[in-house]
Amino acid sequence: MIPWLSPHPSFPPVAQALSEPDGLLAAGGDLSTARLLAAYRRGIFPWYSPGDPILWWAPSQRMVLHTAQLRVPRSFAKVLRNRRYQVVFDRDFEAVIRACAAPRDGQHGTWIVEDMIQAYLRLFRAGHAHSVETWQDGQLVGGLYAVNVGRMVYGESMFSRAPDASKIALAHLARHLHGHGLDLIDCQMHTGHLASMGARLMPRDDFIAAVAARVAAPVPAGVWEYCFDNEPPRP
Numbered sequence: 001m002i003p004w005l006s007p008h009p010s011f012p013p014v015a016q017a018l019s020e021p022d023g024l025l026a027a028g029g030d031l032s033t034a035r036l037l038a039a040y041r042r043g044i045f046p047w048y049s050p051g052d053p054i055l056w057w058a059p060s061q062r063m064v065l066h067t068a069q070l071r072v073p074r075s076f077a078k079v080l081r082n083r084r085y086q087v088v089f090d091r092d093f094e095a096v097i098r099a100c101a102a103p104r105d106g107q108h109g110t111w112i113v114e115d116m117i118q119a120y121l122r123l124f125r126a127g128h129a130h131s132v133e134t135w136q137d138g139q140l141v142g143g144l145y146a147v148n149v150g151r152m153v154y155g156e157s158m159f160s161r162a163p164d165a166s167k168i169a170l171a172h173l174a175r176h177l178h179g180h181g182l183d184l185i186d187c188q189m190h191t192g193h194l195a196s197m198g199a200r201l202m203p204r205d206d207f208i209a210a211v212a213a214r215v216a217a218p219v220p221a222g223v224w225e226y227c228f229d230n231e232p233p234r235p
Helices: 034-042 074-082 093-101 114-126 166-178 192-196 204-215
Strands: 026-029 055-057 062-067 086-089 129-136 140-149 152-160 184-188 199-203 226-231
Touching: 026 184, 026 204, 034 114, 034 140, 034 152, 034 204, 055 199, 062 093, 062 192, 062 204, 093 114, 093 140, 093 204, 114 129, 129 166, 140 166, 166 184, 184 204, 199 204
Parallel strands: 152 184
Antiparallel strands: 026 055, 062 184, 062 199, 086 129, 086 226, 129 140, 140 152
């Protein structure tokens, strides 16, 4: 059994998370900004399907990307150098989260339900959520959205409408964060896509310790101001 959350934005210790399903910690509560921030400060995130109660998770292994360990194979480095694109932060957060919520090939639904979209829009307006956007010829073609608490960044979801568009966004984010002293991006779950870019699994106890050391620190000034233009004017 897992606890149902009270109206107060608090959580049980993550050590109480179930082993099956891995990391399920609690249910219920709400998606208020206060509760979401309380969750992220403890390394907990919400994830649930339409029609289910809100479920809160702290898996036994966490996929993380150390920003200094970003992997850029030679072929992808050529893409970053030669492809025409722009990467900007926070130009159109809502478009990014709605693109992430759109069903993918082979999927019949999405975990990013409308209540989640509205909750993260509130986080964005409060300055805690951000979008990293890849644009080509004036069109949004890929990106991701993330939550930032202190010096900790939590990647939530990515999307691509053009080859490598989400990888371009993540590569620019990792390099930019590294330059501002933010060294860790939480990627939540293992995927081959993330592993190919250098992300790896971290045991929960190590992850929670890493979170605790980072969320209490101030957000570096200017860290969410970014615009990279690789689209030189056409002749």
